[in-house]
Amino acid sequence: MTLACEQTTDTHTGAGLPVPFAVTGTGLHLPPAIVTNKDLTRNLRTSDEWITARTGIRERRRLAPELATSDMCVAAARPALEAARFAPGDLDAVIVASYTADQPLPSTSAIVKSALGATRALALDVAQAACASGVHAVLLAAHLLQNPSISTVLVIGADCASRVIRPTDRTGGVFFGDAAAAVVLTRAETAGAGLLSYDIGSKLSYAVQIPGGGSRLPTTADTVAAGAHYVSMDGPAVWETATTRLPESVTSATRQAGLTPTEIDHYFFHQANINILQETLRRLDIPADRAPITLDRLGNTGAAGLFTALHHTTTAGRLRPGDTYVMCAIGAGFHWGTLCLRQA
Known part of the structure; x- marks a missing residue:
């Protein structure tokens, strides 16, 4: 190639x-397992000093092997909804931005929608823009909110890069971490x-x-x-x-x-x-x-x-x-x- x-x-x-909207709640989920630069030096030919100078990264999270991207999405979505004071059933759309889907089919957004109980929400995935998928997802949400039938959209960015990184990869191994973060966007009355x-x-x-x-x-x-x-x-x-x-x-x-x-x-x-x-x-x-x-x-x-x-x-x-x-x-x-x- x-x-x-x-x-x-x-x-x-x-x-x-033209239709205004606002951030009304955010949420974050971090897997509890922390991998420090020192931890990486045990298996990779690198050093804490090299990683910090070239990336600014000192530690990252790793998702437990029995869990998947959708589990992180749900865990980030719940506090976002709580902060926004909405129930899952209030959602008009759930958009998941991720290049590490649970599996090729069915869609990760459908899995998240079901787990949350967002029974009437549209389920949409934004995937192959990789790290830029979050921008695409918010742009999509902004356009959906122009529709009078849609007032509340949950957007989740989540990736489990540890599943697609070669264990011996000195570059990928130091850069990537696993996490999910969510934002609730709702129609607002503030012009502009x-x-x-x-x-x-x-x-x-x-x-x-x-x-x-x-x-x-x-x-x-x-x-x-x-x-x-x-x-x-x-x-x-x-x-x-x-x-x-x-x-x-x-x-x-x-x-x-x-x-x-x-x-x-x-x-x-x-x-x-x-x-x-x-x-x-x-x-x-x-x-x-x-x-x-x-x-x-x-x-x-x-x-x-x-x-x-x-x-x-x-x-x-x-x-x-x-x-x-x-x-x-x-x-x-x-x-x-x-x-x-x-x-x-």
Whole structure:
């Protein structure tokens, strides 16, 4: 499989949506098992100093082998619903953003919907934008909330990357952690709240991929033996794409909202790598205190990452009515995107 990228880039920038909505509750689930950098050095040729300097990660979580992504989703959804003061039966839609589904069929969102008892909710999955799936899921939720029959949407970002990382992979083994985080979005009456603008882009690349298990390379004994079902990642390609596309996307989305990046109150970024985040903030001239960091203790949690940052700010009471905030991520594909929003 080639690692070359197509030469064309498809980017869509759009204005916001007329029906306002707000974040009314968030939730987080972290598996109790903690894996420190020191723990990793027992099986990988690495060191605590090397991992910290290159990633900013000191520890990450690992899901118990008898559990799956949907279990984390349900565990994150319950406190989010409690914070929002909604029952599962009140939900109009459940959207799960994850590239580590419980299984190919049935859908993870249907499993989560059933476990929660969200009997009348739409069940929707957003999967193959990987770490950018959370941005896609919120954009989808924002559009659903324009429909007068939909007033409450639960969005969950969750990934169990430990199931798709080769045990001897020095890169993947140090980066990724397992987690789930959820947000309840509800219609609001505050004019000007909700989605102000967005920028969504993609450019085909195989620099981050799981080649095995699809229709092109179905699962066989040979693909399993070759490790084709594990994530492979070209670090330099990720760095170059992320540090270019994220600042461009943020600048485009905020401009569409009539704002500049420095005027945004909060930034909730995909928690990929401390160096990528710092370089993005530097290029945008954004103070570090506007972008909460969770990767130091959670690692790269895939689609959950930006929601863990949102949860951090929300539970601290720092996301206030009238505040502007950006949700921004990049994922395998490559897919990237930025949402610019205002809290009701």
